[in-house]
Amino acid sequence: MSKETFTHHELASAQIMTPFIENAELEKRILRKVDLRLIPPLFIMLTKFFLQDLDRNNIGNAKEAGMQKDLQLSSSDYSLALSIFFVGYLLLEVPSNMILSRTRPSLYLPSLMLIWGCLVIAYVGVNSKEALIGLRFCLGLVEAGFFPGVLLFMSNWYKKTELARRFSIFYCASLVSGAVGGLIAGLIVDHMQNRGSLPAWKWLFLIEGVLTIGCAIIAMFILPDFPATTKWLTDEEREYAIRRLEEDNNSSEVQGITHLQSFLFAVRDWRTWLFVVAQSLCTCAGTITYFIPTLMASLGYAGNKIQYMTIPIYCVALVVVLICCFSSDMQNERPKHIMVMAFISTISLIIVAAVENPKARYVFLAFGAAGIWCCSPMTLSYLSNIICRPMEKRAVSIGIVNALANLSSIYGSYIWPSSSAPKYIPGFSVSIALMACCIASAFTLMVLTKKYPYELTKDGGVNESAQFTKADKIGEV
Template identity: 50%
Template structure:
């Protein structure tokens, strides 16, 4: 989350405006605050959602390219393909924390689009790849560049939303990855099926070119749409900027601000960081099945363009279930048991898939298994945010959880060797174990820290008291908090 120095600098720069709000006192849920949140939502969420769609497409289109002729043209073995997948996450881990550090000292409206523009150019560059080594090198640098996007988005959203506002919006943002899976399969089928050898270029290369160009164009548009931080963004009045700052400062539950070194050491010593890291590693390892969906469709009897198209319904179903589970979690103000429930459904589904032979039945349970994974992941991330009340430590802990969690995809990419097809028992059994680790780690953390929803209920009661006090006594102020 935003460092204490950022809040201090913000206070100094806008002290004359903030004093007016301090004199009034901060009252939650005023019409002015609701209007501000709606304004932030409209400006930020749709653009970030579309950007994430292209981010996920550019990351996972290698699976569609593989069955469209890339593996044959580059003489790739099953191990070569797994290496091309896993090397991406090596670069991703190396640059995730440095990217967030750069973002915190730059303008998000420039940094995030610049990151997107660069990975779009790298995607287009795949047209020049003619060997397995070239593909692996390209994937490594693509991982380095894309590392700045997802944690950067989490950081930016945390600078605008209160903790209990962030979970729902993060879940909505995450559905973009599911939409990209559905749209990506349809797009891949259309491009590789209709553009093969156009201009003498193979269809799988056109796939990278077309999607890369779309990414570059959207990156340019994003520069003019995305906001920066509350104290520096344009499009807000001076009063709106001050309110955006004060509502986050008032909602913050941390004590003494920590230096970067103190936050790092505190995060490393906190058991929750490592328990949740293990849980997220389990879920992301299970999630590597998405890179093999086209291959699994081939094992079910589909081929070529049809195999790519058959991946789309999987993601559509996952999106619907993810949203439904997210609303259920908010309705009951509970996350750990929802996460564990999704893990169990996914585990049962993959076990059934591994040991039955009927293609229609296997396809159905692949859908159920995927829905379990991608319903659990956004819930897990929002649950992880709840576990760290200090802003500086939260930044380090979440970066660690997300970074090491994605590193799990390195070994997760090797559990689906071509030799294990068409049943892929090894892959489905390992995925079952991974998703159960994610659910078990979540429940263990819940047992260790207790019910975090109790703290949220207390905060809601305090906000309600503040609103009632303000209504009953218009001249009475809610006590201001030190920044």
């Protein structure tokens, strides 16, 4: 464990000895400072996250830009290249978050960015489907820790009622990536084909890999670590920043938990597995992201217009996600928002699958995708609110949920076979079923987490009175 992390735990523990008194003016001042200091570097990482998703989403743009033809990829080869990424993701996501909980985020997260930026540039050397599949697997290994790591990092700075709107800004980078990725892909297809003996799809990855590395280097110098180790807060502000999180149950008074203990606490908590189910439904449905360019082709668009027509879909989703997450924070409510967005998505996708008019299908596809993309950040914020401490357990729970949920993307990669064009009934049917189940899972979480509230014991476990299996609690139902 690093010296910075020791200091973080020691200072947090010391503040528990004095009573906490709320100070609205001081809290506003701290939040202004935190937002000003955290959001710009997170915007760099947000920009990087949208570059990260460009790296992921561009597999779809690259497919339509000639990669499938150049590498002689069949529909099943393309699905394998998509799904193998999530195998790597699954293997290292939990270990990565366990490491992050004991080290400095300002170094660890940018280092991940730097490594996968180099791997993205390596697409330039890909000349076979085997090389593509191997590189995608390596990218999954490296990118595994970034998304859950940022959520864990932000939960160490913000209260439950502040988290969703900040996380939504970060998450929306992936939607910006879809819009900007389509624009960049269209321009590259127009102007960079066979420049320097490289096809346009290789230029796509080369340019974004270089930008990724640049963002990683900048983030290393400006990203902070923890409230207790931050020099730009005064002593009074630092103490209050720590204590307000402790009062909100986002910070932990439990110290000295080992990796094994935190892992066991997480896997023994039934809440973790309910969130695995909920997030898996969102993530599996979310594989529609990788087929948006293909769906544009099925609506009659061709050439660079395929990439350009993806832009409005991501713009609609961007607005919807921000409104939903800000509303969730202001009302301090998660599951009902998830249910509403999953319902909107379900109805919209039913219309897309049922109608023939291309314009109507395009409009409702935008709202159907927006509903899917809303549910994922909302579910992760809900998880961070419910399993709020100790930090080490929260880190493992986030890692487990995100890792196993991404495993569902392996199945999701195969529900859009090219043989089902142009209606893609299998893909839409499965997505509709997943979103309907998402409504049920959010309702189940809402009922059970209210009935069996999270109560922490001194050793980091969960109080027996909060356990789902407790006989006397069941008897009270």
